[in-house]
Structures are given as C-alpha cells and as structure tokens.
Amino acid sequence: MLIHLPILQVIIPLLGAPLCLMVKGSRFVWGFTLLVSLLASMISVALLWQVEANGTLSYALGGWQAPIGIEYRIDILSAYLLLIVSCMSTIVLLGGYRSIEKEIPVSNQSYFYVAYLLCLAGLLGIVAAGDAFNVFVFLEISSLASYILIGLGKDRRALWASFQYLIVGTIGATFILIGVGYLYIMTGTLNMVDLAQRIPSVSESTTVLVAFAFLIVGVCLKLAMFPLHVWLPNAYAFAPSIVTAFLAASATKVAVYLLFRFSFGVFGIELTESILPLHEVFIGLGLAGVFAASLVAVFQQNIKRLFAYSSVAQIGYMIVGYGLDSVAGSMASLLHLFNHALMKASLFMALAAVVYRLGSVQLKDLAGLASVMPWTAAAIVIGGLSLVGVPLTVGFVSKWYLVLAALEQDLWWVALLLVVGSLLAIVYVWRIVEQMYFAPSTSGDQSDGTREAPIGLLTALWILVIANIYFGIDTRLPVGVAELAAEHIFGGRL
Amino acid sequence: MELSTLLHATMFLPLVAVVGILLCRHQPNIRDGISLLAGVLVFACVLAIHRQFMSGGDVDITWVEILPGLSLSFSLESLGLLFALIAGFLWPVTTLYAIGYMRGHHEKNQTRFYVFFAIAIATVFAIAFSANLFTLFVFYEVLTLCTYPLVTHAGTDKAKQGGRVYLGILLSTSILMFLLAMITTWAIAGTLTFTSGGIFPEGTPAWLLSILLALYVFGIGKAAIMPFHRWLPAAMVAPTPVSALLHAVAVVKAGVFTLLKVCVFVFGLEVLPSLPATQWLIYLAGLTIVLASLVAMRKDNLKARLAYSTIGQLAYITLGALVATELAIVGSAMHIAMHAFGKITLFFCAGAIMVACHKTEVSQMAGLGKAMPVTMTAFLVASVSIIGLPPGGGTWSKWYLIWGSLEAGQQLMVVALLVSSLLNIAYLLPIPLQAFWGSSDTNVESSSQLKEAPMPSLIALVVTAFMTLVLFVYPNGVYDLANRING
Amino acid sequence: MWIAELPSFIYFYLGALLLPLLRGWGRNLVLLAIPLVSGFFLWQLPEGEHWQVTLLGFELTPFYTDRLSVLFGYVFHIAAFIAIVYALHVRDLLQQVASLMYAGSALGAVFSGDLISLFVFWEMLAVTSVFLVFARRTERAYRSGMRYLMIQVMSGLLLLVGVILYVQASGSLRFDFIGLEHVGTAGLASWLIFIAIGIKCAFPFLHTWLTDAYPESTPTGTIFLSAFTTKVAVYALARGYPGTELLIYIGAVMTCFPIFYAVIENDLRRVLAYSLINQVGFMVVGIGIGTALAVNGAVAHAFNDVIFKGLLFMSMGAVLHMTGKINGSELGGLYKSMPKTTILCIVGAASISAFPLFSGFVSKSMVMTAALNNGYNVIWLMLLFASAGVFHHAGIKIPYFAFFAHDSGIRTSEPPTNMLIAMTIAAVLCVAIGVYPEMVYSLLPHDVDYTPYDTTHVLAQLQLLFFSALAFVWLNQRGLYPPELPSVNLDVEWFYRRLLPRLFEFIMGLFWSLNEVLRQTIKRFLSALGNHIHTHSGPQGILAKTWPTGRVVFWVAMILAAFLILSLY
C-alpha cells in the first residue's frame, strides 16, 4: 500500500469526482468530498514523511518504467507542495459547507463538488507527475475545473471573469504545451529527469531557448506574475468565496512550483542563468508586482478584490526570491509559498464568513463589523498582520528570509523595497481594521440581523488563523522543509 | 521565589488582571480594584527581582526559538530592571489617578481602557526584560498596536486622525528602518543577543555600521527624534492617564530604552564614537532638543506643550546614548527615571486641571492656583525637576549628561543642553506661576465651580511629585543601576 | 549630640517644612527659633569637616567649617534673624517658607566643602529666592522674577559645566583655591566658575538682575535678598579666587559706575540696589588684592554690609509698607510721621558711608589701605571717589528724598513694632561694630594688626564725607541737582529686555514661516504624489481597471516576443 501512495495521492480525488454525482443530498456530497480531500491530505503527510526519511520516491504507473511508462516522482519539493495543496483544500472544505450552500444554487452543488475534486486532483497531479506531458494534462484538468468553479459564482460578472481566465489560461497552457513539444523534439523524452540530463547537450540550440521562453511565459501567466496578472483579480473577486480561498491557497502555489521545477529542475541552473538577465528581470518584475498591486489594493473598495491584488503582490515576493537565484532566495520563496497559502486562505475564509452574513464585501459595509462578528474580525486582523509581516506570524518569517537573501547578495535596494512593500500592506490592511473596529456601523439592521459566522466556518477559519501564528512561532516544519527543498533543487539533478 | 517566576509574573500578572477586569466589567469598583491590586503586586514582584538582582541573581528564559538562533528570550540586566522598576511603580499610581480621572471625566468604555492599559504594561515588562533585539522588536510592535485603542479612546474623528498619525509613523518607521536594520544586523553578526561591548565582528565596515546606526535611530520612532516626532503630539488626543503613563513614560521610554540598548549592547561603546554617522546624529539630537523647546513655547494647549517638552527630553537621552561615554550612558539611564517621574506629574496635573476646571489651554490657567493649590504646587515641583534644578531629581541626570558630553568633547551639545534648560524654564514655569500669581482676567467663573481634582488623582500626582524630590535627595538607587550598565 | 552636628541648612529646611503645619504664634516661634538654635550650634561647633555623604559615587562634604565660612555663617544667621523679626507681621506662608529655604541655601553654600554641594546650593539659592520676588504678586514682579530666575539659573549652569570640567581636570572635588592661572581644560573650567560667581556677584554687565529684581520684591523679601545671594558670591570669590588681579579692576568698576545710576534713579530701593553693587565692589577689590589685610577687609565689609544694607532696605521697606510708595518723586517729609524710622535709616546711611564709629568705617578703610599699600593708586582714587559717591547717594539721597526734601503731604505712622525692633537690632549692631570693631575682627580669617581709629583715617574720612555733603548742599542750593523724575534708566538689561526679545521675535518669525513653507511644500508634494498614484492605481486607474480580453492577449504576445528576443539575442 505504502508503495502506491504517489498514485493514490492523485487517483483518489480523481476517482472521487464522478462518485460525487452519485451521492444524494448536499450534506452528504460535502461529507464525501471532505473525506476524499482528507484522505488526500493524509497521504500527503505520509508522503512527506517518507520522502524525508528515504529520499525521492519514484513510482512507475502500471509497472512501466520511465521513459516508456509514466513516472510519478515525489521529491521533497513535490511532497511539500502536495502537503500544502491537500491540507488547504481539506481545511477550506471543512469550513465551506454553509458558505457553499448559500452561495451556490442547490442544483449546481453536485457539480461544484465534482469540479472541486477534479481541480484538486489536477493540482496534485501537476506536482506529483514526473513527466512534462502529464504536467500539461493535469494542468488542463485543474484549469478547466477552476473555470467552472469560478463561473459558479452568483454574480453574473463571474461568468465573464471565468471566460477571460479561460482564454488567458488556455493561452498559458498552450504555451506550456508548445514548450514541452519543442523539448520532446530536441530530446526525445518527456520525462523530466531524462530531460534534465539531455538538455545540456543541446542547450546551444535555438529550439531549446524557444521552448524555455514558451514554458516560462506560460507558467508566469498561470501564476499571475505582474504584468500577466490581469485575469486574477476578477476571477478571485467574483468566484464563490470558498473557491477563492481554495484557489488562492493552492493554484498559484502550484504554478510557482512549476516555475521552480522547470527552470531549476529541468533546464538546470547553468542554462537558466546563462539565457537571460533573469536575475534582474525577475527581481524587477517581482518588485514591480509588489508595488503596483499593493498600490492598487490600497485604493480598492471591494475587499475581495483588494486581497486578490494583495495576492499578486505576494506572488511578487516569491518572484523576487526566485530571481535572487540562490539557495537562500529559493528557500525564502518556497517558504513564502507555504506562509502565503496560510494567510490568504484564512483571509478569504474570513471573507467567506463576511459574505455569508453580510452578503457584501464592500469596505463601507464592514463598518462596525467587530462588534457583531468579533471572531471573524479578529481573524481578519491576524491574517492582515501576517500579510504585513508582523513578528510572531508566518508573514514575518518569510519576509525575514527574503530580506536576508537579498542582503546576502548585497542587494540593499531590494531589501529596502521589500520592506517598503510591507508598509503598503499596512496601509490597506489598516483601512479594513479601522473600518471594522473604529467606524460606527452604518445601518441599523445590522445590529439585529447580523451575528457571528456559523461554527463550521469559524472552526476552519481559526484553524488557519492559529496555523498562521503557530508556524510563525514554531517554524521548524516550513523552514526545515523549505530549506531542504531549496537545497535539493539547487543540488542539481532531480 | 524563583527569579524566573517573578519575571514571568511581571508579564503575566497584568494579563491575569485583564481577565479579572473583563469579568467584573459591570462592577466598576471591583474592576478598578483589580487593576490597582495587580499594579501593586507587579511592583512588589519587580522589587523582589531588584533585590535578588542586587545580590547577584541572574536568569535566562527562552520561550521559543523561532528561527535557529533567533528566540523569544528574557534575561535580567540593570538598564531593563531600571525601566521595569519605573514602569512597575508608576502603573499602580497611574491606575489610581485614572480611577479619579475616568470617573471624574465620565469617560465611556472604561473597561476597554483598563484592559488595554494592562496589556500595554505587560508588554512594557517584556520589553524591559528582553534578552535580544528580536524579542524587543516584537514587543515594541505589540506595544504600538495595543496602545492604539487607548489613543483613539474618545472615538471622535480627531482621535482617529491622531491615532492614524500615531500608528502610521510608529509602524512605518519601525518596519521600514528598525526591522531592516535588525535583519541586517543579523546578517552581519549572526546574533541579536544583547552583549556588553556590542555584537558586530571586528572589521565590519564603518560606513555600513553608520547606515545601520542611522536606521536604528530613525527606525526607533518611539524615541521621537526629529523629524519622526509628530506621532507624539498626535497621540495627545488620548485620555490624560494614557498620555501620562504611555506617552511620558512607557511608550516613549520604551523607545529611548531600545535605543540605549542598541547603542550599548549592539554597537558597543567602543564602536559607536568611531562611526562617521554618530556625530551627525548627535547634532540632530541637539537640534531636536532646542527645536522641541522652541515649539513647546509656542503651544498654548497644555498637553501639546508637554508633548513637545517630552520630545526634547527624549532627545537628551538619545544624545547621551549616542555620545556613548560611560558617564553619558549613566546620564541617559538616569534621565529615563528622572524624566519619567517629572513628566508623569505634569501630565497628571494637566489632566487634573481638565477634569476639575475643564481647561486645556495654558492661557486660560492664570489664577487657577487659588482653586487648585495642590495640583499647581505639584506642577511647579515637577517643572523644576524637568528643568534640572535642585531640588528635582532631573538635576543629577542632567549633570551626568553634561559631564558625559564634556568628556566626549561635545561642547556644542553642552550648549544645547544649557540652552534647553533655560527654554524649559520659559515654557514650563510660567504655567504654575501664572496660576498662582497671574491675573485671571479671562475666567470670571465663580470660585465655587473651581476645585481640586478627585481625591485619587490628587493623591497620585502628589506621590509622583514627591518622588521627584526623593530622587534628588536619594538618587543612589537609580545611580547604582545605571552605573551597572557599564559593567 | 548628633543634633548639634547637623549642617545649618538642615535646620532651616526642616523649619520650612514645618511651617505649613503651624499657625499664628507657633509659626512665629519656629521662625524665630530656627536662626537662634542653628546659630548657637554653629557657635559651639569646632572647625573642620562635619558631615560626609556618598552621593552618586562622589564623596561629598556638605558641611565644612573654617574661619572664613564660619564668619559668613554667623552673619547669615544674624541677617536671617533680623529679617525674620522684620517680617514677623507677614502672614504669607509662601514668603516665610521661601525665606527660610533661601537662608538655608545660603548657609549650605558657604559651608559646602565640595563643588557639587556648592552647585546644588547655588541653584537652590536661585530657586528659593525667586519666590520672594514673585510674592509681590504683581505682573511687574512676576516678569522681573522670571528674568531673575533665568539669569540665576544661567549662573548655575555655567557653574555646573565649570565644576565638571574642573573636577575632570584636577580630579578633586574640593572647593578650595581655584584661581585663573590654569591652562587648558582647567583654565576653561576656572573661567566658567569665575563667570558663574561673577553673575551672582553682579559684575559689571552681569549686574542687572539685581537692580531689576530686588526693587520688585516684597518689602520684607528684599531684606533677605540683599543679605544672601551676593554675599555667597563674595564668599565663593574669597575662597576660590583670592589674589586674582582681574578682580581688582572689576571691583573698582563696580564701585564707581553704579553711583551714577544711583544719582538719577527714582525708585529708592533701586538706588539701594545700585549701592549694593557699589559695596560689593569694595569687597571684590579686597579679594582681588588678596593680601591678608585686603581679604580681611573684604570679608569684614561683607559682614557689615549685610547688616547696614539690610538696615537701609528695612527702612525703605518700612516706607513702602506704610505708604505703598517708594519713588523719590512721590515721597518726602516723612520724618514727621516716622521719626524713629528716619533715625534708624540715618544710622544705616552713616554706616554705609563709613562714618567713624559706624560699622562701615573700619572695613572700608582696610580695603582702601590695602589698595594703597600694594601700589594700586588709580584704584585707590576710584575707591575714594566711590566712597564719596556712596555717601552722596546712599548716605544723603536716600534719607533726604524719603524723609526730608519737600513735604509730599503723605501722613502715615511708624511701621509695626517688629519692624522697628528688627531695624533697631541692626542699628545697634552697626554702631556696636563701629565702636568696638574687635567683635568682628577676632573672627576674621587672617590675623592682622590694624588700627583703624587713628586721627589720620578719621580726619581724612570726615573731610571726604563732609565735603561731598557740601557738594550736595551746594548743588541743591544752586538748583543743579537732578530732580527726582519718574523714569526708567537704560542699563545693560536693555539688551535682554528689549533687543533680545525683538531679535528672538524676528528670528522665530523667520523660522516659523520657513517651517510653514516647508510643511506646505511637503504636504503639496505628498498630495501630488497621492493623486499621481491614485490616477494609476485608483479604481479607475490603468493598473486597477479590468482590461478587455483582447488587450490581455495582446500583451501576453508582446511579453512572449520580448522574452524570445531577449533570450535569442
């Protein structure tokens, strides 16, 4: 059984998806989906434990060995991502029942769960897959599922946002496919380990460079790197709250994973470094993302959109870490992956609670929220503090490493700008805090109608909030794994 | 009791009190009693710590190690103990004062007030006993955040705007510069633990250390060095007990305390004078001293005037920290204590005048001496101490600061200190003097309306005023602690 | 008995603390008892260091007695007692407390064995005495008091810096001979201390606090003021700077220039304030000469001056107390209603003018003889001129314009009995010391054989005085004497009462407008920046607006193209 874990990780949610259609009653579907997700996360924990103990796992599907067969390959980086994705999915689902019930029409709820599981399976598959084509396949699965998930939003603009995401996402996927195709032409293999071995011998060819360009741009499109982020704010803003929470915590993280995987894992550090002034370009784009998105967030009135832009900004931090092109930078970036998943999941979960009670995420409607929904408001505060990077929250830890990584290369201006970026976070977080705590509630009906969010939602929310603090204080798990992963990926071959 | 238990007690007793305060929010008398009791207990703990420390007690507490080598830890050290003693003494006194003030002023949300007050105090103890810069930074930020509700207590637009300035400056300076400097320090030195003689390895380039020093000086916004001083006047929208304890003692002293710690235990007294930036920062401190006094003269609002006076006095301490001779450090440390008692008295008086006579402007206070002789006498005594004249405790700290500056060859700074003393006279003394002997042409209210503040407040301000005199006659306790900083 | 060994200032400070608890006779009793008890114990005490205390790591000796300090101690006790008697009718707690504290501080200062104690009492003198000015409770007195305080504190601050530098350079805290001969840090230190003392001593150009504040004090407060501050400074000079030649010239100037002002001054207490400077000048000259005779003369003159200047201030205080007026232009003819006061005033006037058989005669002639003996001829002539002049303004002008001259029509009565008693005590002392100078002589710091009452001295002094009186009479008869006019005479104080405020106002005006411009600029810049950011990042800004899908695709293509170009070339 243990030996089959890599495939189980992907196959369980994938098979669970159609089964959802057979389960009757929304509560049961939810329970079933949660169970599947829980299984997936337990598997991911087991996988991480195994990888830490025994090193990289390789699983040949159906017994066919690579390169002929399909390989599932779980190294420490993959295991780390699997853990993040599956656990986030589980926690979000755990609290999501009432919110889903309210935000999605009853007739569509079964489809929602199907799409959700498909998306989860796709994301897990991307990470677990050991060959490039499978990555593309799972990418498409997760993308298509997420278009559906976004389109399920009640707001009609959700459809439009979903459509735009569809166009952009498909372009990204196509680019990736083109990149993979070129690589196959040049090397005759799709297996990433083999690719990594063969590419150096053909690295002089234009084709490889073109492949690299397509792959990187495609991935950057998926991970919403500034200025390729335009699809994200609307998609996040108009999707059902739970979907936003899930996607924010997982989808972009997986895309970042792909960036690391392709550039450092497949193409290799030497090539990646030789091609481009990557270093400067990515640092520049990352910082530009931090500032542009944060500044936009400062002026946003819709909080969901505000946090969506903040996500773009946070991705900017990861890109900077990537661009630093060092163990320390990668580690900071990977650490932020984990931490950002935690903070954004908690913030969007809190917004789900707000939407559940208020039906609105406009800033002005939040006036006096703290008195009617104290727990939710407190969660937003802590999530926000984490976003800012206040000590004793996870945000602080990743920023600490990021600044250290910048200082390590004597990039003073980068360190300074990273810190300034946090200041902008303070501004937009503070606007919300002030509105919730210090503004008198605008309408009288809130006082009698509104109360604290349902207990399920709160439980999940506070698990995330506590995780935000816990991993800010006891940093061994994320820091340890991120460090291992960074060293692993920089250690050369996969 | 164990030292570590006592140390924890100072940090957790106020938090326990918070629970008690919340539980008894409907019985104001019990609630206020809990605050007071907690204050007295905490002070007893600090006293016990002091006794053990003097007999050679030492303690190291580590809560958690957040990153390898970076932990939340606490230890005992004389400067921190001095700070803790001051805060520990003044908390119950201020609580006593607040009881009179808040009731006399019919403030709303008194429970919230006492809760955040207690949290702030717990934070102050954590700051005082921090064993490394990281711990200090963490609680520095916590202090900023948990005093925000106190600053905006009134809930008016003005209060909110003041609060925004307060938070904006304190958070942005600390994150932008303090944090950056701290991470850089870590990157260079590999440790943040406070160590006598500094932590930077030999051979660290001076320009780098200069930048770091500037980042620290400006980043520690609570020290209110110009031009990052605006938060302090802005915070004066808070109720007076808050202004008194937090913005004359706890918060601002946390700032200069941090700065002192950084100067002595991160840079070290040998490194500091050799840096090119030090001299410029010293000039800046001198400029702050003089300019703050000039601005204070111009303020008619009493609390605003006191706020600017605080800015000037904080710059004294910053100056001493930067001059960084042993004597100057002693002077700075002593000034933390001396100024605390003087300025808290002044704020108490300002609040008493506000509660009893509803006067906030200096120009309205002529002739109040007849109605409020005790308050005005206390004001006078405290002013004398702030100016640095006998029989006020401020004499001794000024003595050491001037001595330290002279020793370091900072003649210009000596002049700044002297000029500031004279300016202090010009803006502080007229207030009580006019109160006693000025012609009260503006207020023709019947004398029956004017009376002393409520008794608890009165007792509190008499106690602190008396302490300024005690500290003149018996400065040895403070001096011994301050002198131990240099080992 | 430990009580007997307490420093004198302790009695006074404790007494001051006790006063608020008492009323009526109890308070008066304490007031009277304190100088008596303290003085008695001081008399019993042997010389030496009596009390040592460790403060801030320093070994302080706040109670050190030797011949010099004890003599000042005695006269301060006497002065305190007389002044207390004089003020016994006053029912103002503030004045009573302040005056006890003030007297105590003066005693503390003269018994300070170390420089730190000296500094503390130096500042205490300023802080306590200023309340005697404030106690007048007028706007003028308040302002004058503030100026007084500022200058006194400035003196204290200079002393502070000087002391620190001196201790740093010499390593010794002891208050002993300092002198101006040092070089380097110690030189700077000695000069700073010198100037600090100079301010309190009312050196020329540093003197205006005295003429400004003393006349503004209460009738009783001035008695205390005139006794202590300047004499403490004289004591400090005598201990720290005897034989400093510069002092001779400074002192000579001090004796001469105030008499010009005294002649044209209208406020009779201000006239006395100027004559106080003039008398201190004699002491400063004596200390500057520095020989045993000269120092003895200076110290003895300080002793006498405390009493006769006190007497004169008391008589003027009595006039002020009874009539509420003190300007020469408004007074006159009071000898009819206040004959006793008149006589007592004349005794004081005779003493200050150094008439033989009055107290000033001996001490003043000691200083002048010393000047002559040491070859300071010009100085001697100046002192001679000053002696004539002092008779002219203090000896004649004061009694003449207050009690004689034309009748102002004021009809009043003798002052309260306690005032009369106090004045009588002072007058008796003046005469007693004049007749029997050994009383003071035996206490002087140096043993010197000097016989003042020989015919030479007596005759010369009488001639000088009578003919300067003749000049007064002659000038008056010819109508040449300047009439008393209500006026203000410009003095050095103009610089800080007129020029400095104007300058300050001007500079501050500039400063604030600069500040305002700067703030506006920054504000404008910030709001422009905010607007700029808002146009790009605000909800309608390019960065926040939702782009049409086509444009998104276009940009994706562009970026891919850019990437390709970059990577291929």
Place this chain on the structure above:
Amino acid sequence: MMNSDSPGFFDKPANVKRVLRVFYACCALLLIMDVVIHRHVVHPWETLIGFYPLYGFLGCVVLVLLAKVMRKVLMRDEDFYDHQPRVVDLVTDKKDGAESEASDVDR
C-alpha cells in the same frame, strides 16, 4: 511724638538755615584741622593740603553733572519696558493648539 499736622522742624526755612550754618562751620573746621594735625601718609597726594576735602567736593560735583548728562542719553518713560509682550507670548500662537497636530495626516 510729633503732631503730624503741625509744620515740621524743617518746614521752617530759618531752621534749615541754622542747620546749614552749623554744617558750614564743621566743614571749615575740618579744613583747618588738615593744617593743624599731622598725619602719616602712604600716598604723596595725601600730603597736599585739602586733598580729601577737595577730592570729595569735586568728585561729587562731577558725579552729579555727569549723571545729568547720562540722564539725557539713558532716561526713558517709566513704562518703557511694560508695553511689550513676554517672550513666551511673542511666539505663542494661541490658535495653534493640539488641533493642528492631527490636521495633516500622512496616509
């Protein structure tokens, strides 16, 4: 005790004249004694006959005349210094209280 309403001793010019006459006599006597009495002197000027009287007389006349000249330069109205605000008032802008502190908020 003198009755305060009755004219005093010095109100009668005759009395004043009498007093002055005695005074002039004293002066003359002192001047003569300078010749009669031998004095031991330190300074040569002291031996000059009438040195002290002359010095005293001339000194005082010069003093008074100089003082009169001084008056022309230095004398001002009695309330010369009164009509100016205190230093503190000069720079106190009373409207500028705490309100202005919070007026410009940096966001």
